[in-house]
Amino acid sequence: MTISDLQVQTDVRRALEEDVGAGDLTAALIPAQQTARAIVICRESAIICGQAWVMEVLRQVAPSARAVWNVSDGQRCEPNQPIVEIYAGARELLTAERTCLNFLQTLSAVATKTAKFVNAVAGTRVAILDTRKTIPGLRMAEKYAVRCGGGKNHRMGLFDAMLIKENHLAAAGSLTAAYQAALRLKNTAKFIQVEVETLEQLNEALRAGVSMVLLDNMSLDQIRQAVKIADGRCSLEVSGGVTFETIKELAETGVDRISIGGLVKDVQAVDFSMRFSKPSHESEGPVSMPPFAK
Template sequence: MSAAHSAGALEPPPAQAVAADVARALEEDVGSGDLTASLVPAERRVTATIVCREEAVLCGQPWVTEVLRQVAPGAQARWHLQDGERTAPGAKVVEIDGPARALLTAERCCLNFLQTLSAVATRTARYVDAVRGTRAAILDTRKTIPGLRQAQKYAVRCGGGSNHRMGLFDAVLIKENHIAAAGGLTAAFRAAQALAATRPVAFIQVEVETLTQLQEALDAGVTMVLLDNMPLETLREAVRMAGGRCSLEISGGVTLERLHELAATGVDRISVGALIKDIQAVDFSMRFSERPVERGSR
């Protein structure tokens, strides 16, 4: 069963972004060459099986495929599970036939991508499960591993979550320091509206810390509000005040234990930095078996 909302949610990052991720990983791991793999006879061929040792939501197939393309282009992979699917302990994820040297070199990069991205997808799925039955969507933040933002945001989608802005370039989020520097909430919002009239802006969102600020945002016509670190009763009052006039998002102090009661206040979105920054790697392993020599070969 897939943890993601829909097949469309699982659109991976552009191929060039995946290729760049893999190239960086191989450069730092392989460098000028894999010394230990060179001890294996060049003609030796094996079947490598990647197994997931625990319950998880799988994520990382495009990166594993790209590692093989760059390191072992003749290898043949047979996937038993797809990104977004839940794994059982001991589940076979993929079997790969290819040259032993190349697969030995590819092993660690393949597993690193799988263990990290599956960890994000798995944690996200837990948060999504916790708000089931409410209207709240689970969103990520920009608290990603440098250089892996597109990969980790894809992993959030595999876990059934949604993405907030990709970076500082695609949307406007007006926070406390922006409000102070711009001369007030309304002034900052009007400046953002003027900016959006000159270039593509996915959305304009304003962060508020008090109900007084929320009222000012509503009066200014803000349609997306971020409620920062508000107590439960204040959140309920904020939902009542907004009355559906804007989308409300919770941020700050969000834990898995408190998640359902936060979602039950009636907010639309909950953004959680822990989806990405507080993960525990999922346990994957790769095991080799020598391929039988085909009849007639020498």
């Protein structure tokens, strides 16, 4: 589970520009030389995600800070468990606080929800995938969070794979015509997938030699029939209207993948808080920050 330094730096720079702008007016009330100790606490059981972003916020706002993590990305914490302890200048910590927590609460929410779905299909062959239904500007971060929760990434965007959907089929004239055009234009696409809405379309896809089929908004009975029809000749993915209540039955049909837009777009932020206290010993003041682990 990795994310590039440049991507994290870009995410954080944009977030700080949005929040801090020309400067933190309220933090200026605190003496410049005052140091502080802060503990970030997670108020609920969750899969933690966002360490790299927190560390980058500190690097950009409080470069002399030191942070000690008790829980790493991808690990579960218990309610009221301390996640990270930070020593830095009080002003800088106050400025960094909300941006740090914003990344933690959002990315941990995605990782936690993903883990819930992954655990629900344990023992089946199914992989849980995300979609392109992400917050603009945070796609790479959110897809990283899906991986922290045990899920897998579908395509990163329109640039790395081809998914032929209903409107593509309508514009091309037929499923077969669209797929043949895709084969001619494949170039660097890591895969070509065709979305079907009926069993008749599935049969056409199989005749055309499609190796990856997306079953869109089919009923449970239709999905079971699709698995029998395909008989291992292509990989089958289910998408559309997937809920936690239906995920187990869907996984047991024998499909290979289930993609869920709600892993990202329908999450509730995890509850984190940061609590400050002045260091009791001078040695607890700011020291050089170690490089963060990814």
